[in-house]
Amino acid sequence: MGSQRYCVIMCGGAGTRFWPFSRESRPKQFIDFFGTGQTLLQMTVDRVRRLVPEENMILITNEQYADTVREQLPGVSTEHILLEPTRRDTAPAVLWAAHHIAARNPEASFVTLPSDHVILKETAFQEALRKGFEFVEKGKRLLALGVPAKSPNTSYSYIQKGDPFHSSHTLSHIKTIAEKPGREMAKIFVRSEEFLWNAGIYLGKAKTVIDAFNRDVPDMASRFDVEAFNYLGEAESEFIADIYPKISSLPVEYAIMDRASNSFVLESDLGWSDLSTWNALHGISPKNKDGNVTQNCRSLLYNCKDCIVAAEGDKVVAVWGLKDYIVADTDNALLICPIEAEQRIRNIVNDIRERFGSEFI
C-alpha cells in the first residue's frame, strides 16, 4: 500500500507576522525557527519520510520560492515541486495536487500538510496519519486532523465534531468548521469540548478529493477537469499557467471539507501549533524559570519575565527589566514589542516599508 500513498506539502504561504524573522522573500516555513539546524519546511518533510516514499512527496509553492525550496530540499526532484504562478489559497492547490497525483496513480491517496506549523508529538502524528490513510483508503472519505483545543485561541480555525464514526472515540463526522471565532465564542468552543483546533492536515484518495470538488465547487473543478496528460511533464506548467489566474482564491476547508457528508475528523493530540504568532511560539517553546524563551542567541536576561528573545547567529543579547516582550533581531532589522501588541507588527511592517523601503521587509 505504501507506494499508493502520497504527501503534498504546501509551502507557498507568505506573511510578516514574524517580522523581522520572516521576510517577504523568506516566509516562516523557510526559517530555522528553533535554531535546530532545520527549517520548518525541512522538519515537515522529515516528519512524513517514514510514511510516504520519497518519490511520492510533492511540494507546492509559489514560483517566487522555487529556488528556496530546491535549496532547502536538494533531495526532492524538480518534477515534484509544483509552482503556483499566482497566489490562490489552498483549495486550488489541493485540487491541482489531486489531479497531479491521479495522473500518476488513479488509486492513490494523499495527505496535504502545511509546512510552517510545528508538531511536537512525532509518534502521535505518525500514528494519526497511518490511521488516517487506512480510513480514507477504505471508502469515499475525506479526513481532517483535529487537535484538542487547549485554549480559546482566536486565530485558529475550529472543527465541530458531529456523530462519532461507528462509536469510535477519535473519529467523527464533521459538523461545521468555524474560522477565527471571537474571544467569547472561542471560550464556548473550548468549554463545549465539541470543537477541535483544525491542524490544516487533510487526507483522502485523489479521486475522492476530485469528486468532492466537482460536487461542491464545480466552477473551479471544471477548470481542472482535463485529460490526465495535462498533469504530466511540461504540459502541466503550461496548462496551470493558463488556468490558475482565472481561479477563485479559496481555502480547502471551506471548499470541500465543511459541507460534505463524507467529511470526517480524526482527533489526535499532536503537540501542534500553527506558530502564527509570537505568542503561539512562546506557548510551545521551552522556558526558563522566569518564563523567558530565548532562541538562537547567547542571551542574558536580568529581571525579565515571559519574554521571547530571538536573534540570528551567535549574537549576544543582554536585556534588563522587560516583561511580556518580544525582542527579535536580525541582520538589518530589530523589533522590540510587547507580546500583547503583536497584532500591530503588521502596521509596523507597513510603516517600515513606507519609510525605509521594502528591503527591510
Add this chain to the structure above:
Amino acid sequence: MGSQRYCVIMCGGAGTRFWPFSRESRPKQFIDFFGTGQTLLQMTVDRVRRLVPEENMILITNEQYADTVREQLPGVSTEHILLEPTRRDTAPAVLWAAHHIAARNPEASFVTLPSDHVILKETAFQEALRKGFEFVEKGKRLLALGVPAKSPNTSYSYIQKGDPFHSSHTLSHIKTIAEKPGREMAKIFVRSEEFLWNAGIYLGKAKTVIDAFNRDVPDMASRFDVEAFNYLGEAESEFIADIYPKISSLPVEYAIMDRASNSFVLESDLGWSDLSTWNALHGISPKNKDGNVTQNCRSLLYNCKDCIVAAEGDKVVAVWGLKDYIVADTDNALLICPIEAEQRIRNIVNDIRERFGSEFI
C-alpha cells in the same frame, strides 16, 4: 606665538560603560558616536586645528590603540603619537608630554585635552583656549577649564573657585578639586555656585608643568628628569618603556592642579559633556517631541518616551512602548537596559565576558 603652542590629546582611555558601542578594542574616543562621520577623537583634533599648528599636535595613547589612532588620523605623523607601554592614568602622560614638548621647544606652552568628551560650543571653546594660552604664557601658571555646573552630576569632578584673579569674572584661583561627590554633596556644590565641572582640559608652559611635578610629586618627577635627548627620536620609546611600568598611576588634577598656589580655573560655558554615561549622551543629544534620541539607525518608535536608540549602519529598529530605555545594537551584541540601571552595564559586561567570551566585550 602660534608655533610655541602645542596640544596634547589623550586618547588611551578604556571603558565599557557604552558597551556594546564601546569595546575593549575600540573605546568611545574611536567611535563615531553621533553618526556624523567623525569619531570623538577626530572631532577633538578638528576642534584644536585652528589654535595649534598641525606639527605641534601630539597624541598620547596606549600601545594597544596605536593602529587605530594612525588609521583615524592619517595626517598625524608617527613621531607625534606617544605610546604608553602600560596604563598609568593622566599624570605621567601629562608629565611625559611636557618633557617631550620641552625637548623640542623649552619655551613652549601646551593644552592637554581628553579625546572622548563632547564640546558643543566650538567658538566658546576656541575663545577659552586662546585666553588660556595667553594667561599661562604670561607667568608660571597652570590653568584648568571649568564649566558652569548645571546639575548635581555624581560622576564628574568639580573645581571649587577661590579668589578671583585680579577681579576677573572668569578667572579664579583653584581652591580644591573634588572627585565624584555623593548626590547630596553634588547638590550643595551646584547650589553654592562656587563649583565648576572639571572639563579635564589643562594649560601651562611645559616648564611650568615640569616644575609643578618636581614640587608636588618628586618621586614621579625624578623618573622623568633626564637629558632632553631622551625625549627625542628612538631614544624616547626605549626610555619610556623602561620607566613607565615603575611609575604610580595618578590623575593629573590631583598630582599638580589641586595643591598648587599657581593653579587657576577659567570658567567657560563650553556646551561640554564627558559623555561618560548613556544618560549624559541623552542629555546633550537632540530629541524628538517624546524625548527620544536616535542614533545612526533608521528607527520607528511607538509609544516610547525618553529613550536612546542607537544601532550601527543602516539597521531598521522598531520599538514599542519603552520608557527611559537604552537600546544599543551592534554587529554581535544588543543591549536593552533602563537608563537608570546603566551603572549595571559594567556587571552585564562582566557576565558576558564570563559566559560567552571576551570577543563580545
